[in-house]
Amino acid sequence: MSVPAFDVCAYMRDPYVLYPADLDMGTMSSLSEPTLETLSYLWTVESNALDRMRDLLVTPTHAESRVTAFLSTWAHEQHWLGATLQALLSTNVRPLQEPDDTQLGRIRRAWDDRYRPTVAAIGTNLLNADITGAHMVTGWLDTAVVATVYRRLGRMEPALEDLMCTVGCLKDRHMAFYAPEAHNRLADAASARRIARVAVRRWRFPGTRYAGPAPARAAVAGFFADPGPRGAVAELDRTVAMFPGLTGARPVRTALGHLAPDAN
Numbered sequence: 548m549s550v551p552a553f554d555v556c557a558y559m560r561d562p563y564v565l566y567p568a569d570l571d572m573g574t575m576s577s578l579s580e581p582t583l584e585t586l587s588y589l590w591t592v593e594s595n596a597l598d599r600m601r602d603l604l605v606t607p608t609h610a611e612s613r614v615t616a617f618l619s620t621w622a623h624e625q626h627w628l629g630a631t632l633q634a635l636l637s638t639n640v641r642p643l644q645e646p647d648d649t650q651l652g653r654i655r656r657a658w659d660d661r662y663r664p665t666v667a668a669i670g671t672n673l674l675n676a677d678i679t680g681a682h683m684v685t686g687w688l689d690t691a692v693v694a695t696v697y698r699r700l701g702r703m704e705p706a707l708e709d710l711m712c713t714v715g716c717l718k719d720r721h722m723a724f725y726a727p728e729a730h731n732r733l734a735d736a737a738s739a740r741r742i743a744r745v746a747v748r749r750w751r752f753p754g755t756r757y758a759g760p761a762p763a764r765a766a767v768a769g770f771f772a773d774p775g776p777r778g779a780v781a782e783l784d785r786t787v788a789m790f791p792g793l794t795g796a797r798p799v800r801t802a803l804g805h806l807a808p809d810a811n
Contacts, residue, residue, distance in 0.1 A: 553724040555613050559620045563717045564627045567634035575706050576638050582704045583641045588766030590632040591645050592754045596625035608679045617724050652757035680732035680739040681746035684790060687725035688798060689753050691783050694718035696767050733791040740792025747793060752802040764806045
């Protein structure tokens with residue numbers, strides 16, 4: 548059974564944009580080093596939004612009008628969110644620097660920049676629109692995990708509580724788009740469910756494709772050591788497992804396992 552679709556037109560008419568000039572940066576100018584470490588990681592993740600658009604738009608997903616309409620506004624929101632995080636880091640005199648690529652990451656980046664778009668365009672076109680369901684599930688996963696980090700950071704750093712709550716609401720709207728899109732597309736086709744199972748099995752924590760697990764581990768792994776965040780992780784996995792064809796999936800728990808120091 549299908550679930551109600553997200554109102555993309557209303558979303559496009561009313562983007563949720565965070566402008567740095569609208570924030571009182573003075574009240575957020577003395578953040579702790581662990582907080583800045585996490586913000587640096589989040590800035591890296593949010594600033595690389597165009598990489599995700601590239602991955603989607605070289606596939607048959609580019610022909611899905613609802614998805615491309617959503618992504619046009621999503622990219623605008625992502626741009627300004629990245630700018631807000633950048634301003635926050637600059638206020639705290641934190642250098643803006645993406646983490647170094649690992650040796651494997653350098654190979655992956657070269658592949659992604661030179662060959663992946665062509666290979667993906669050819670390979671995924673053989674899968675037709677069934678690939679879009681997998682994109683919606685992994686988009687939901689990326690967004691849900693990062694939203695959890697924002698909200699956890701707001702609870703740990705009182706000066707950021709309001710801002711992190713606002714960002715969490717922005718991410719909630721993104722998830723509200725991905726969830727019904729994923730559910731309905733997976734419910735419609737067994738082939739879409741098979742592709743989604745593979746995508747979820749291969750999913751990894753945001754920001755780890757090129758830099759490896761170390762930056763994410765330093766920034767967020769400690770957030771999930773307490774019982775409260777572990778419950779949030781379990782809830783994320785339960786939600787994924789409710790998508791058609793994904794019963795038993797535990798991608799977030801698995802991805803966090805890859806961040807553990809003894810996993811590498």
